[in-house]
Amino acid sequence: MAETAHQETHGFQTEVKQLLQLMIHSLYSNKEIFLRELVSNAADAADKLRFKALSDPSLFENDGDLAVKLSADKDAGTVTISDNGIGMNRNDVIEHLGTIAKSGTKEFFNHLSGDQAKDSQLIGQFGVGFYSAFIVADNVIVRSRAAGDDPSKGVEWQSAGEGEFTVKDIEKADRGTEIILHLREDEKEFADEWRLRSIITKYSEHISIPVKMWKDEVPESEGEDGEKTPAIPGQWESVNKATALWTRDKSDISEDEYNEFYKHISHDFADPLLHAHNKVEGKTEYTSLLYIPSKAPYDLWNRDQNHGLKLYVQRVFIMDDAEQFMPIYLRFVKGLLDSNDLPLNVSREILQDNKITQAIRQGCTKRVLQMLERLAKKDAEKYQVFWSEFGNVLKEGPAEDFANKEKIAGLLRFASTENDSDAQTVSLDDYISRMKEGQEKIYFITADSYTAAKSSPHLEIFRKKGIEVLLMSDRIDEWLMSHLSEYNEKSFQSVTRGALDLGDLEDEESKKEHEKAEKEVEGLTERVKAALGDKVVDVKFTHRLTNSPACIVTDEQGMTTQMIKLMQAAGQPVPEAKYHFEMNPEHQLVKMLANIQDESQFKQWADVLFDQAALSEQGSLKDPATFVQNLNSLLMTLAK
Numbered sequence: 095m096a097e098t099a100h101q102e103t104h105g106f107q108t109e110v111k112q113l114l115q116l117m118i119h120s121l122y123s124n125k126e127i128f129l130r131e132l133v134s135n136a137a138d139a140a141d142k143l144r145f146k147a148l149s150d151p152s153l154f155e156n157d158g159d160l161a162v163k164l165s166a167d168k169d170a171g172t173v174t175i176s177d178n179g180i181g182m183n184r185n186d187v188i189e190h191l192g193t194i195a196k197s198g199t200k201e202f203f204n205h206l207s208g209d210q211a212k213d214s215q216l217i218g219q220f221g222v223g224f225y226s227a228f229i230v231a232d233n234v235i236v237r238s239r240a241a242g243d244d245p246s247k248g249v250e251w252q253s254a255g256e257g258e259f260t261v262k263d264i265e266k267a268d269r270g271t272e273i274i275l276h277l278r279e280d281e282k283e284f285a286d287e288w289r290l291r292s293i294i295t296k297y298s299e300h301i302s303i304p305v306k307m308w309k310d311e312v313p314e315s316e317g318e319d320g321e322k323t324p325a326i327p328g329q330w331e332s333v334n335k336a337t338a339l340w341t342r343d344k345s346d347i348s349e350d351e352y353n354e355f356y357k358h359i360s361h362d363f364a365d366p367l368l369h370a371h372n373k374v375e376g377k378t379e380y381t382s383l384l385y386i387p388s389k390a391p392y393d394l395w396n397r398d399q400n401h402g403l404k405l406y407v408q409r410v411f412i413m414d415d416a417e418q419f420m421p422i423y424l425r426f427v428k429g430l431l432d433s434n435d436l437p438l439n440v441s442r443e444i445l446q447d448n449k450i451t452q453a454i455r456q457g458c459t460k461r462v463l464q465m466l467e468r469l470a471k472k473d474a475e476k477y478q479v480f481w482s483e484f485g486n487v488l489k490e491g492p493a494e495d496f497a498n499k500e501k502i503a504g505l506l507r508f509a510s511t512e513n514d515s516d517a518q519t520v521s522l523d524d525y526i527s528r529m530k531e532g533q534e535k536i537y538f539i540t541a542d543s544y545t546a547a548k549s550s551p552h553l554e555i556f557r558k559k560g561i562e563v564l565l566m567s568d569r570i571d572e573w574l575m576s577h578l579s580e581y582n583e584k585s586f587q588s589v590t591r592g593a594l595d596l597g598d599l600e601d602e603e604s605k606k607e608h609e610k611a612e613k614e615v616e617g618l619t620e621r622v623k624a625a626l627g628d629k630v631v632d633v634k635f636t637h638r639l640t641n642s643p644a645c646i647v648t649d650e651q652g653m654t655t656q657m658i659k660l661m662q663a664a665g666q667p668v669p670e671a672k673y674h675f676e677m678n679p680e681h682q683l684v685k686m687l688a689n690i691q692d693e694s695q696f697k698q699w700a701d702v703l704f705d706q707a708a709l710s711e712q713g714s715l716k717d718p719a720t721f722v723q724n725l726n727s728l729l730m731t732l733a734k
């Protein structure tokens with residue numbers, strides 16, 4: 095019999111099994127989302143059919159009225175969702191409903207903590223899609239037939255969600271997919287028409303095809319005056335407006351609708367942080383609806399992850415993840431684009447180097463930066479939420495997007511010596527507004543950690559003079575600062591690099607004091623240079639220190655210590671760093687050093703001071719044993 099032909103049992107991919115387990119246990123407070131996910135898939139299937147039918151209209155099989163139908167059978171305890179979209183053949187079903195196609199799935203599961211509350215948050219960002227059916231059902235049957243296939247090529251997929259599924263060939267007259275959920279004993283409430291209607295209204299308002307529910311016949315009735323109202327036959331009735339949300343007027347769209355639409359396209363469970371909906375007219379005409387999520391996805395760090403906008407051309411869905419419309423540093427932006435100018439048969443290759451693409455990309459990039467600028471001005475607290483989730487990605491911007499460098503720089507936030515906290519809250523505008531009279535540069539330091547940055551000896555003179563320094567300790571910061579040379583006509587200056595030139599901030603009186611201190615230990619720099627030999631490029635006095643005896647500084651043109659460390663960690667060849675050794679002539683240890691006559695002891699002291707300075711700059715030493723030996727030997731001499 096054709097009905098049962100070719101039945102096979104397959105195992106779920108390991109990750110699907112994990113997902114099912116986790117989902118059933120962690121989404122109990124959010125069960126109704128299964129409807130959103132299944133209706134969302136049905137709407138996508140309609141979009142895909144429309145797109146394919148552009149080149150082959152026969153796929154409509156004389157039925158171009160695309161819709162989703164929803165029904166329930168209380169007695170049987172079932173809910174059925176059916177669509178007349180693109181449908182699936184046997185191979186599609188095995189491939190799509192037994193595996194998870196997302197990249198990074200394995201890593202995602204490795205990251206789960208086992209703490210259900212936390213994991214359910216994560217799963218929200220991951221998206222559960224079709225598998226959410228098992229939140230409420232203990233038996234799911236999918237009957238599908240691909241558009242354009244013969245009715246005998248139908249397929250039935252069935253699973254109890256416990257590790258395996260079966261597929262068999264069936265006869266299916268109508269194109270599309272029908273999903274029958276056999277509800278779990280304690281989830282039978284969903285088989286109630288009214289319950290379903292109230293949920294589906296919430297989840298389908300933004301869906302661009304009709305979502306229909308069956309309305310029973312209204313029998314003929316007779317008014318008091320004996321006038322008869324004819325019976326209204328039972329019919330499928332649409333529960334949503336079924337117009338593409340982005341084509342509607344902004345003022346007609348509620349916040350809830352925008353949020354639901356976001357969940358539909360992003361598969362995120364949480365509301366977005368903000369959105370911007372714009373119709374652009376003029377040379378290039380398009381509508382964009384852009385969202386910034388409230389949480390970073392689990393794979394944000396992967397620069398190759400799928401990202402980009404959903405692309406529509408004249409309201410026809412063309413493709414997901416059209417990455418050409420968003421720069422990589424804005425890969426967290428979700429949304430869609432509906433162009434009037436691109437051809438319907440546009441492909442990724444055509445998009446690649448296309449003038450219209452470039453114009454839209456520029457427009458969308460500007461829009462996102464503007465959205466963030468406004469948020470930062472209007473709601474600093476909410477902006478901080480954005481910054482802590484996506485700030486490090488935005489920091490890739492200045493290197494990638496030269497034209498918008500200044501705008502992006504204005505959106506950056508840093509920790510600073512102004513606050514006693516590692517929170518990145520200080521903008522460059524804040525910094526500039528606090529600059530001292532005569533201060534020309536924006537000073538910053540990069541280090542391994544906030545604590546290392548904060549306690550660096552290089553900051554001593556800045557603290558003394560009350561000059562603010564930005565404290566940077568994210569891995570990306572070094573990269574960022576190598577692409578950012580100025581902001582608002584003020585240049586950036588690393589406090590660990592090159593000669594310290596405080597310009598007009600240096601006053602006459604302290605200059606005189608410095609000269610006096612240097613005179614007292616005259617000749618010391620030459621002696622130390624002779625003792626340290628090749629270890630240093632040169633030795634000089636500095637007044638950037640107050641509490642420390644000495645520090646090491648890289649060349650103005652050379653790499654910073656932090657950059658050298660990053661390159662070494664990445665396994666890249668790095669030329670040996672050459673340091674300038676700078677001593678504080680006002681420090682007791684330096685004064686003492688100048689008085690040591692014994693040359694071998696002098697060398698030991700010089701080595702210890704140099705190694706100490708290298709230690710606080712680099713966090714480790716090439717030859718720690720010699721340092722410890724030298725130090726102990728000096729301590730013993732002092733103890734005698």
Ligand SMILES: Nc1ncnc2c1ncn2[C@@H]1O[C@H](COP(=O)(O)OP(=O)(O)OP(=O)(O)O)[C@@H](O)[C@H]1O
Pocket residue numbers: 135136139177179180181182190191220221222223224225271361
């Ligand atoms: N109603 C449907 N009609 C046709 N194909 C479907 C239908 N539902 C699911 N599919 C197919 O199954 C695949 C897997 O669906 P699922 O909802 O699990 O993931 P997804 O939609 O690809 O991902 P996500 O839900 O995270 O976007 C879909 O990509 C689609 O190819």
